Amino acid sequence: MAYDYSKYLRSGKIPHIWCPGCGYGIIMKSLIRAIDATGLDKDEIVLTSGIGCASRLPGYMDFNTLHTTHGRSLAFATGVKVANPKLKVIALGGDGDMTAIGGNHFIHACRRNIDITCFVFNNYIYGMTGGQYSPTTPKNAKATTAPYGNADNQFDIAQLAIGAGATFVARTTTYHAVPMEKLIKQALDHKGFSVVEIMAGCPTGYGRKNKQGSPANMILWQKENAVPANKAKEMSEEEMAGKFAIGVLHEVHKPEYVEAYDAQVGLK
Amino acid sequence: MAREIRFLQGNEAVCEGALYAGCRFYAGYPITPSTEIAEGLAASLPKVGGRFIQMEDELAAMAATIGGSIAGKKSLTATSGPGMSLKMENLGYAYLTEIPCVIVNVMRGGPSTGLPTGPGQSDVMQAKWGTHGDHPAIVLTPSTVQEQLNETVRAFNLAEKYRMPVIILTDEIIGHMREAIEIPEPGELEVIDRKRPTCDPKDYKPYKPDADLVPPMADFGSGYRYHITGLNHAEDGFPSNNGKMAQADEIRQENKVMHHYDDIVKVEEFECADADIIVFAYGSSARSAKEAVIKARAEGIKAGLFRPLTLWPFPEKHLEKYVGKAKSFIVPELNLGMMKLEVDRVVKGQAKVVGINKIDSDPITPVEIIDEIRRAK
Numbered sequence: 001m002a003y004d005y006s007k008y009l010r011s012g013k014i015p016h017i018w019c020p021g022c023g024y025g026i027i028m029k030s031l032i033r034a035i036d037a038t039g040l041d042k043d044e045i046v047l048t049s050g051i052g053c054a055s056r057l058p059g060y061m062d063f064n065t066l067h068t069t070h071g072r073s074l075a076f077a078t079g080v081k082v083a084n085p086k087l088k089v090i091a092l093g094g095d096g097d098m099t100a101i102g103g104n105h106f107i108h109a110c111r112r113n114i115d116i117t118c119f120v121f122n123n124y125i126y127g128m129t130g131g132q133y134s135p136t137t138p139k140n141a142k143a144t145t146a147p148y149g150n151a152d153n154q155f156d157i158a159q160l161a162i163g164a165g166a167t168f169v170a171r172t173t174t175y176h177a178v179p180m181e182k183l184i185k186q187a188l189d190h191k192g193f194s195v196v197e198i199m200a201g202c203p204t205g206y207g208r209k210n211k212q213g214s215p216a217n218m219i220l221w222q223k224e225n226a227v228p229a230n231k232a233k234e235m236s237e238e239e240m241a242g243k244f245a246i247g248v249l250h251e252v253h254k255p256e257y258v259e260a261y262d263a264q265v266g267l268k
Numbered sequence: 269m270a271r272e273i274r275f276l277q278g279n280e281a282v283c284e285g286a287l288y289a290g291c292r293f294y295a296g297y298p299i300t301p302s303t304e305i306a307e308g309l310a311a312s313l314p315k316v317g318g319r320f321i322q323m324e325d326e327l328a329a330m331a332a333t334i335g336g337s338i339a340g341k342k343s344l345t346a347t348s349g350p351g352m353s354l355k356m357e358n359l360g361y362a363y364l365t366e367i368p369c370v371i372v373n374v375m376r377g378g379p380s381t382g383l384p385t386g387p388g389q390s391d392v393m394q395a396k397w398g399t400h401g402d403h404p405a406i407v408l409t410p411s412t413v414q415e416q417l418n419e420t421v422r423a424f425n426l427a428e429k430y431r432m433p434v435i436i437l438t439d440e441i442i443g444h445m446r447e448a449i450e451i452p453e454p455g456e457l458e459v460i461d462r463k464r465p466t467c468d469p470k471d472y473k474p475y476k477p478d479a480d481l482v483p484p485m486a487d488f489g490s491g492y493r494y495h496i497t498g499l500n501h502a503e504d505g506f507p508s509n510n511g512k513m514a515q516a517d518e519i520r521q522e523n524k525v526m527h528h529y530d531d532i533v534k535v536e537e538f539e540c541a542d543a544d545i546i547v548f549a550y551g552s553s554a555r556s557a558k559e560a561v562i563k564a565r566a567e568g569i570k571a572g573l574f575r576p577l578t579l580w581p582f583p584e585k586h587l588e589k590y591v592g593k594a595k596s597f598i599v600p601e602l603n604l605g606m607m608k609l610e611v612d613r614v615v616k617g618q619a620k621v622v623g624i625n626k627i628d629s630d631p632i633t634p635v636e637i638i639d640e641i642r643r644a645k
Contacts, residue, residue: 059507078332082336084487104324
């Protein structure tokens with residue numbers, strides 16, 4: 001039987017703004033199924049976002065939802081969580097939102113290990129402003145602001161998160177909708193700062209300019225280039241060129257920020 | 269029982285006021301000359317069940333302050349000029365989304381990094397017009413250490429009552445000076461909490477105003493699930509491109525302050541009733557101005573001090589009483605003439621308006637003001 005998503009969606013707020021072929025609808029549905037699997041109450045969930053296509057997601061979801069300024073999703077989320085740690089706080093944004101304008105907030109949230117689950121929707125491009133290059137746009141790829149090809153080097157979001165101290169880091173793609181749901185559930189269950197990077201195609205802003213074919217072709221590209229984390233560990237750098245690892249990439253346990261703060265200052 | 273007397277620094281008095289008002293969350297980023305506020309609350313908030321966090325930058329500090337308020341805690345942040353510039357983006361968000369919070373700006377001199385360790389009054393226009401778009405502003409300007417405490421309590425009350433950010437504009441002189449002050453007893457000063465909804469959660473509209481033009485605000489997690497966005501929005505909180513509705517909502521926000529002018533605007537009018545010469549002064553400059561007025565009166569000059577404790581909304585109804593009576597207005601301020609523009613606007617050419625302006629990181633002295641009073645005689 002088909003899953004009933006309506007319990008978590010705000011009636012009257014659909015259709016969403018995402019373009020045909022965009023992967024964000026797949027992510028939203030995986031997120032709903034994962035949240036449902038956690039058994040969390042809708043009233044205790046806070047969903048924050050910044051600005052961009054991905055960041056419109058909270059408007060469609062029936063939780064406490066906070067659509068903030070560009071890049072600041074995690075900074076608002078931090079205030080919410082520290083002021084009321086009973087809330088389950090989920091922050092999301094696109095690659096530009098989280099790693100360009102929000103890059104500083106991202107690395108420091110990783111460092112603190114505050115109990116927030118962070119989803120980065122990585123489509124290699126600024127979608128909402130019409131296809132400008134982002135920190136994850138591959139070198140030499142085309143964008144409206146890189147008509148001769150992108151001169152910048154690319155951020156690896158998952159590696160950035162691991163380096164900055166996040167205690168749970170995973171990567172998945174919109175092709176892997178069912179494994180994505182499981183990874184999201186694992187991230188939500190993790191105590192501490194967890195990051196899930198979700199590779200998603202932007203046929204309108206990226207695929208079209210870089211001759212990636214139809215949206216279906218873009219999803220197939222994800223399938224062909226994603227390598228399970230365990231297998232990726234055994235592959236050489238040359239073998240991994242142009243490919244990326246998926247699954248849980250990093251998981252450790254460290255004291256959670258608010259709990260550690262409360263213990264340190266004598267707050268019960 | 270006699271009130272407790274303590275010898276406090278102005279920045280420390282802000283901490284006392286914040287705790288008195290029920291502040292339970294502080295997010296900040298250190299900057300001179302405001303740092304003692306962060307240091308004080310880092311030490312004292314946990315003792316009353318509150319939390320302190322030092323964020324990675326001023327943008328994050330303002331964002332977290334707003335987040336703390338949305339989660340139901342009275343929230344504070346403090347900064348100084350360059351930090352205030354960084355806070356503007358998220359301050360604008362708090363105006364549009366009507367989130368109560370208090371921001372202390374301990375002013376210093378100069379654009380950019382400027383003169384970090386000296387006083388300035390260079391952010392008075394920024395406090396009203398710093399962020400983009402139209403919005404009301406409530407800005408308080410204490411002149412004494414006692415007022416640092418009392419006006420901080422008032423700032424929280426106004427923020428909660430009118431569901432908006434309130435700025436306390438103070439400066440290095442008051443922030444760092446020490447004076448003996450009376451700590452009010454619990455219950456002595458009024459403490460106001462935001463209106464929270466009482467309706468059925470399914471009927472809650474986060475931006476549907478009551479008759480006072482202020483909508484009740486639900487804490488996230490209290491069972492009222494709703495949407496907050498920095499986009500212009502309808503009464504239900506969801507984004508809308510309806511320009512007419514956006515205009516009406518922003519005008520309603522402007523009116524929620526302007527219609528309560530009498531509740532919000534507070535001034536000290538000292539020897540103004542029969543004054544020929546009125547010194548309009550605020551913050552640390554008002555301390556020198558008061559001394560100058562007392563000396564001028566001793567010399568038989570009919571001088572008075574008009575001291576706004578609320579700088580925005582500008583106290584024009586109060587000031588208008590003296591227009592057509594006083595023959596000159598003197599406006600000493602540690603900038604090149606910002607509030608003088610507002611005095612000019614209200615005086616409308618019916619009296620001479622003279623500025624005393626310094627941006628050299630030194631205070632304006634009583635001598636400088638009395639010299640100007642004598643010239644105006």
